[in-house]
Amino acid sequence: MSVTSKQSSTDLALVGGRLATTDEAVTLVIRDGRIASVGRPEPDQQAKQTVDISGCLISPGFVDLCCNLREPGNGQKGNIASESRAAAHGGFTTLCASPETSPVNDSGAVTNLILDVSAKRSSVRILPIGAITRGLEGELLSDMAGLSGAGCIALGNGSRPVSNARVLRRCMAYAQTFGLTVMFSPENRALAADGYAHDGLVASRLGLLGIPEVAETAAVMEMLLLAEETGVRLHLSQLSCARSVDMLNDARQRGIAVTADVAMHQLLFTDLALAGFDSRYHVRPPLRGESDRLALIAGVRDGVIDAITSQHLPHDSAAKQAPLAATEPGLSTIETTLSMGLMLVERGELSRQQLCRALTEGPASVIGRHAVIEPGAPADLCVFDPGASWTPSARTLCSVGLHHPFPSGSAPAVSLPGVVRLTLCNGESVWSSETD
Amino acid sequence: MTAQDSPTRSLQLTEEGQLRHFLTLDGLNRALLTDILDTADSFIEVGERSIKKVPLLRGRTVVNLFFESSTRTRSTFELAAKRLSADVLNLDINTSATSKGESLSDTLLNLEAMASDMFVVRHSQSGAPHFIAESVTPGVAIINAGDGRHAHPTQAMLDMLTIRQHKGRFEGLKVAIVGDVLHSRVARSQIRALQELGVAQVRVIAPATLLPRDVEALGCRVEYDMARGMKDLDVVIMLRLQKERMEGALLPSEREFYRLYGLNQEKLGLADPECIVMHPGPINRGVEIESAVADGPQSVILDQVTNGIAIRMAVMSMAMGGQMADRNRQSAERNAL
Numbered sequence: 033m034s035v036t037s038k039q040s041s042t043d044l045a046l047v048g049g050r051l052a053t054t055d056e057a058v059t060l061v062i063r064d065g066r067i068a069s070v071g072r073p074e075p076d077q078q079a080k081q082t083v084d085i086s087g088c089l090i091s092p093g094f095v096d097l098c099c100n101l102r103e104p105g106n107g108q109k110g111n112i113a114s115e116s117r118a119a120a121h122g123g124f125t126t127l128c129a130s131p132e133t134s135p136v137n138d139s140g141a142v143t144n145l146i147l148d149v150s151a152k153r154s155s156v157r158i159l160p161i162g163a164i165t166r167g168l169e170g171e172l173l174s175d176m177a178g179l180s181g182a183g184c185i186a187l188g189n190g191s192r193p194v195s196n197a198r199v200l201r202r203c204m205a206y207a208q209t210f211g212l213t214v215m216f217s218p219e220n221r222a223l224a225a226d227g228y229a230h231d232g233l234v235a236s237r238l239g240l241l242g243i244p245e246v247a248e249t250a251a252v253m254e255m256l257l258l259a260e261e262t263g264v265r266l267h268l269s270q271l272s273c274a275r276s277v278d279m280l281n282d283a284r285q286r287g288i289a290v291t292a293d294v295a296m297h298q299l300l301f302t303d304l305a306l307a308g309f310d311s312r313y314h315v316r317p318p319l320r321g322e323s324d325r326l327a328l329i330a331g332v333r334d335g336v337i338d339a340i341t342s343q344h345l346p347h348d349s350a351a352k353q354a355p356l357a358a359t360e361p362g363l364s365t366i367e368t369t370l371s372m373g374l375m376l377v378e379r380g381e382l383s384r385q386q387l388c389r390a391l392t393e394g395p396a397s398v399i400g401r402h403a404v405i406e407p408g409a410p411a412d413l414c415v416f417d418p419g420a421s422w423t424p425s426a427r428t429l430c431s432v433g434l435h436h437p438f439p440s441g442s443a444p445a446v447s448l449p450g451v452v453r454l455t456l457c458n459g460e461s462v463w464s465s466e467t468d
Numbered sequence: 469m470t471a472q473d474s475p476t477r478s479l480q481l482t483e484e485g486q487l488r489h490f491l492t493l494d495g496l497n498r499a500l501l502t503d504i505l506d507t508a509d510s511f512i513e514v515g516e517r518s519i520k521k522v523p524l525l526r527g528r529t530v531v532n533l534f535f536e537s538s539t540r541t542r543s544t545f546e547l548a549a550k551r552l553s554a555d556v557l558n559l560d561i562n563t564s565a566t567s568k569g570e571s572l573s574d575t576l577l578n579l580e581a582m583a584s585d586m587f588v589v590r591h592s593q594s595g596a597p598h599f600i601a602e603s604v605t606p607g608v609a610i611i612n613a614g615d616g617r618h619a620h621p622t623q624a625m626l627d628m629l630t631i632r633q634h635k636g637r638f639e640g641l642k643v644a645i646v647g648d649v650l651h652s653r654v655a656r657s658q659i660r661a662l663q664e665l666g667v668a669q670v671r672v673i674a675p676a677t678l679l680p681r682d683v684e685a686l687g688c689r690v691e692y693d694m695a696r697g698m699k700d701l702d703v704v705i706m707l708r709l710q711k712e713r714m715e716g717a718l719l720p721s722e723r724e725f726y727r728l729y730g731l732n733q734e735k736l737g738l739a740d741p742e743c744i745v746m747h748p749g750p751i752n753r754g755v756e757i758e759s760a761v762a763d764g765p766q767s768v769i770l771d772q773v774t775n776g777i778a779i780r781m782a783v784m785s786m787a788m789g790g791q792m793a794d795r796n797r798q799s800a801e802r803n804a805l
Binding site: 231233235236239241244307308309350354355357 | 572599656
């Protein structure tokens with residue numbers, strides 16, 4: 033990738049690249065933060081700055097429906113500046129921030145704080161998700177209208193279930209009053225109990241406490257029935273089971289307004305990753321079996337699952353330095369999400385088009401936005417080289433969380449496909465592999 | 469995942485296939501298991517001498533690191549280490565630094581700084597010895613003395629030694645494990661050892677609430693009915709019923725469990741007349757086994773206790789040998805550079 037500058041009326045021209053979805057060679061002209069034209073592959077003579085992106089693909093910037101930024105609160109695990117920079121490195125330009133902060137984002141004041149800090153320190157666009165219950169405790173309704181007014185794009189309970197079905201029903205009904213989307217990670221806490229691994233053969237063999245599939249599917253069914261009754265727009269976050277995909281599909285056939293996402297690591301790994309008690313793969317919901325993994329991939333392929341998320345959950349190293357059961361769940365993934373997706377493309381499990389759709393248009397539509405490359409659209413773009421590779425390490429990663437899902441430490445280094453060369457957010461370069 | 473490609477294999481075996489740690493029986497082949505049994509056999513005689521010591525671990529420091537209480541296992545490990553002439557340090561972790569908030573990693577660093585050579589670890593969480601083995605400095609051997617629900621490999625090996633003493637073989641035997649398989653680290657290790665050593669059939673006999681998910685895929689035949697399960701058995705291994713588990717709605721009562729799954733003379737009569745009765749202890753008499761059977765002619769429960777010392781001597785001496793071989797190889801590699 034090379035850059036040339038020239039005094040001109042046009043801000044930026046990207047030349048020599050191809051659209052990730054169609055492979056069409058294009059020259060992209062960007063002016064005042066927006067895409068000015070998507071034209072024939074010719075150098076733009078008017079561009080102030082021309083960037084040669086030969087060999088690279090251009091995608092709309094990725095949209096993440098589930099990202100933990102750790103701010104306010106857990107500064108030792110990350111902050112808006114570090115994690116948004118990691119996001120830009122991963123090709124993401126929009127992050128929906130989990131309400132699981134400290135204090136919990138359950139008031140307009142906290143939402144304003146997040147937006148203020150984001151405006152000053154974030155590399156990418158941050159869209160807060162408000163807590164649907166006060167303190168995420170699952171008992172009292174939060175100030176939903178206030179949260180929405182302050183800028184929350186949806187409401188949810190983070191990774192914590194609303195165990196009381198009556199409260200859940202009222203959450204949905206009240207949110208529906210204001211036309212708000214509700215996002216829930218389906219888990220029946222009583223059935224999940226103290227588990228931390230998929231309740232299957234690996235857990236049986238290693239003596240790990242299992243979370244059965246029915247802990248998710250029972251919650252999915254409950255949420256679908258309540259959404260049908262209340263008419264709320266429901267988004268199911270972080271599905272992990274084949275049966276959940278079936279139920280989602282059936283619900284859509286019945287006309288229920290429901291969307292869903294899956295974390296990228298659920299598409300690549302199974303519970304076998306825990307066979308060596310590797311605490312990095314302690315995630316929630318747990319990594320499940322191969323048949324579940326295949327069903328989730330089919331769900332993405334068919335569009336039943338709308339979006340792939342990073343489910344980025346950065347930790348400090350102490351959180352993962354303990355016997356498996358004593359570690360905190362979560363992976364630091366936002367910088368490796370694209371590479372993981374390209375691994376699925378290499379295996380033939382997803383097409384590049386399906387991958388891009390699930391990282392861009394799919395999640396954007398869940399929150400009522402668009403992620404497209406067309407004149408007039410915001411210049412939120414990810415330029416990546418699918419043929420190049422990189423190695424995640426403390427030197428190459430921007431996140432505070434270094435527990436990425438690939439071999440590290442004394443293990444042989446792994447080479448991941450796909451390098452993000454350039455990330456533009458509102459036309460501004462927030463990541464460039466040449467300068468970072 | 470097969471036993472051979474277990475990620476633990478490279479952690480607990482040296483490049484030459486010697487024991488470096490003893491964490492689980494997963495990934496250990498029949499030859500190595502037989503080697504452990506043969507080595508243990510050779511140590512039984514040490515316990516019969518007037519001076520019960522051999523100098524294999526002289527000058528070595530063994531730390532018994534018990535994060536969970538145990539009397540029998542800790543005593544037999546301590547005796548085994550002393551019979552190998554090691555210096556032994558017993559740490560009661562309940563009153564130590566971890567209870568004051570120190571992390572396990574920091575506790576280990578301190579113990580390593582005292583130049584320990586071996587940690588014998590019991591922990592309530594599955595995989596804790598793996599974590600410790602990955603964390604400690606090379607050269608320190610980790611022996612698993614029971615972790616969570618995962619493994620109790622020395623207990624399983626002493627059971628195998630007892631079976632071999634009484635039956636003379638493993639091939640063709642039908643063995644049943646009865647009771648709380650779900651919570652039993654002993655059962656998981658026994659199942660693995662029995663299969664690797666070539667028994668004809670392993671049965672698990674328990675109500676569905678006390679069986680792990682997909683237990684059939686571990687290679688076991690599941691029997692919910694004790695009478696059917698006891699038929700033609702050569703070995704019956706009773707497990708301790710963890711009474712505290714009954715509060716989780718796993719069983720209606722001890723009495724019902726005993727009526728359905730407790731071993732008495734009548735049920736034992738359904739097995740082969742030469743069937744031996746085993747129990748890893750401690751026994752709940754009248755809950756999982758009746759006294760007449762526990763103390764009867766077919767019981768080999770006290771032999772298991774005796775064999776525990778020999779097995780632990782074997783495993784400790786073999787792991788220390790593996791650590792030494794590792795150290796010598798690394799030293800030779802350094803010299804060659």
